[in-house]
Amino acid sequence: MSVARVAVVTSEAGVEYDDDLPLIVDALRSGGLSAEPVVWHTAAAPWARFDLAVIRSTWDYVERLDEFLTWADSTAGVTRLWNPPPLVRWNSDKHYLGELARHGVAVVPTRFLEPGTQPTAADFGGADGVVVKPAVSAGALDTARYEPGRQADAARHARTLLEQGRSVMVQPYLPRVAEGERALIFVGGAFSHAIRKDPLLTEPGVIDNDRVPHLGVAPYQPTEAELRTAAAALAAVPSPSAPLFARVDLVLDNAGEPVVLELELIEPNLFLRTDAQALGRFAEAVAARAAAQR
Structure with a gap:
């Protein structure tokens, strides 16, 4: 049997700045897969030659959303894309927070x-x-x-x-965000690891589009309440199967209860360097998806 071919989908900025990108490619290759990074908007990229395309650091998708959604649909027509286009489309607009709330998930009131x-x-x-x-x-x-x-x-x-x-x-604005945002990462539907990071909006009234998005990142052990809230958010995702990857960002409300700030299913930083087993879990999940569709 031929070796499964995996495209690790990125952007031009991702090629330059995504520290996890080479780790993922190397881990997949070490696991017996043929893997390479591919910029999503590369002209006439031969997506059909891949058995699987895994979205990772497509960081420019917001500025080119219509183009990106069209790319996702067309790519999924010739190979398997994870996360798949319906999830990408649903997650590309934060109106999904209203849907989570209607399913009883504790979210930041929006x-x-x-x-x-x-x-x-x-x-x-x-x-x-x-x-x-x-x-x-x-x-x-x-x-x-x-x-x-x-x-x-x-x-x-x-x-x-x-x-x-x-x-x-x-x-x-929830003042207890000063205690840090929590990001819980799930791989193949199972909890993998978590981090805590410093809040972003530290200066009132300032729009800073050049701010570093992840400051003070440190490994974190989530509470049972945080795990329950994150699991509830994932359970409300409109998909027949678990996402390959997901990141649930939580903050504490004024009562100290965790609420969902964002549920990221497109290109979240998975902070794979913060947990010794995280990269292996991710590579194994990708390999399993690649094997399932051959």
């Missing part, structure tokens, strides 16, 4: 404003301030938090996004 609406300062009240962000975003792109009394600034931010034809999310 109100969506749609293009064509005219928000006023009254829409942005909150005891501890609010966070304003676009519904299609990654790495806190075009995101800022506003302190109490700065509702006019928050409304101005939202109107700017709405005028660009973008849906807007308004969330309460």
